[in-house]
Amino acid sequence: MNVEKLVEIYYAVDEFLIRFMPYMEKQLLTNSKRKPTRTCSLTLSEIMTILIYFHVIGFRNFKSYYLHLQQFHSNDFDQLVSYSRFISLIQRTVVPFYFFTQSLSKTKTGCYFMDSTAIKVCNVKRSYAHKVFKPIATKGKTSTGWFFGFKLHLIVNDLGEIMNFQLTTGKVNDRSPAEHLCKNLLGKVFGDKGYLSKALFEKLMDKGVELITQIKKNMKNTFMPLWDKLMLRKRSIIETIIDQLKNISQIEHSRHRSLPNFLVNLIAGITAYSLKEKKPSIKKINIYDLQ
Numbered sequence: 567m568n569v570e571k572l573v574e575i576y577y578a579v580d581e582f583l584i585r586f587m588p589y590m591e592k593q594l595l596t597n598s599k600r601k602p603t604r605t606c607s608l609t610l611s612e613i614m615t616i617l618i619y620f621h622v623i624g625f626r627n628f629k630s631y632y633l634h635l636q637q638f639h640s641n642d643f644d645q646l647v648s649y650s651r652f653i654s655l656i657q658r659t660v661v662p663f664y665f666f667t668q669s670l671s672k673t674k675t676g677c678y679f680m681d682s683t684a685i686k687v688c689n690v691k692r693s694y695a696h697k698v699f700k701p702i703a704t705k706g707k708t709s710t711g712w713f714f715g716f717k718l719h720l721i722v723n724d725l726g727e728i729m730n731f732q733l734t735t736g737k738v739n740d741r742s743p744a745e746h747l748c749k750n751l752l753g754k755v756f757g758d759k760g761y762l763s764k765a766l767f768e769k770l771m772d773k774g775v776e777l778i779t780q781i782k783k784n785m786k787n788t789f790m791p792l793w794d795k796l797m798l799r800k801r802s803i804i805e806t807i808i809d810q811l812k813n814i815s816q817i818e819h820s821r822h823r824s825l826p827n828f829l830v831n832l833i834a835g836i837t838a839y840s841l842k843e844k845k846p847s848i849k850k851i852n853i854y855d856l857q
Contacts, residue, residue: 568623572642575618575841580611582666590661606655607645613652614659614666616643617830621815621838657826663833670840676753677724677797679804680761682740683812684708685733685832687715688820698822706736718817718832721747721755722804726845728836733829741766748775756798806846807839815839 587610616635625631629649636646647655687703688696693714696703703715719732719740729751732743740760748755752774762779770777778794811817815835822828839845 569642571622572615572619575622576611576615578841579614579618579666582669583611583614583662586662586665586669606647606651608643608647608652608655610659610662612643613655614663614834616652617656617659617663617834618838618841621835622841624814626816653827656830657824660826660829660833663830663837667833667837667840670837672727672729673723673725674729674751674753675723675725678721678729678748678751678753678755679724679801680719680721680744680747680755680757681801681804681808682717682719682760683808684710684713684736685716685718685818686713686820687822687828690714699825699828702735702825704735704737706738718808718811719743719747720804720808721751722807724800724803724848726803726807726847728807728840731836733832744777745769745773748773751775754778754794754797756794756801758801800848803846803848810846811835811839 616632620628620631623631625634632649632652635643636649640646646652684706687699690705690712693703693705696714699715705712705714706717707713713736715736717734717736717738717740719734721729721731723729730747730749732746734743740757741763744757744761744766748770754776755770755778757777757779759780761777762781767777778790778798780798815838817832817835819831822831
């Protein structure tokens, strides 16, 4: 275990929570009948650090990872609680985790790539018997076939940084969250044919975002600048990022037993990726060099 990386993550999380928690507590509704929250030997910063580091260190099973911490790294934390107690504490981090991820530094380069991916919660053939996400998960279809679960919509820049993300049910059209993903961004956004829409193009153009997609075979060919054509071919960067989120950060698996823990696992995986020093990136093409 890289103790320096662990300390680095803890410092970043703790500095954020020092500023965020007083603001969050002011926004909570007061309830005189509410019972006092049970105190814990682990701080919120330590809980979030443990969750993020799980996606960094490369363990495939969270229980094995936590038992490893208890056996070999108990000195790095004040007092580690039991595994079952820690699982019950995870849901406390949902809101702070989301805002911490959104607060991480991102570079507005003016060149962005947008795509979505399926987050399967079980095999589509077992969807009728699935209980944990039965009220909210839906069937959806991608280019690889049918699935049961959710869709994760992402927008990234050419440096490999995740600018924004949104989780929807599996049947939501890719075009629906596009306007939210591009919020507060200016420049060009490259997407696949799933984002092809005149109405969406006009909405984004009014906000300073130019949506560039490939055209379908039955559509007339239109003029496109050479730089746009070349950058459209670089869309593989977002597919690489999605692959890292799923296979390294493990944002997708079928072992969830509650919705809050599913959300925390997803956001913690995105956070772990965002804190990586080396991310997949592309070199911008200078049109004058080509000429």
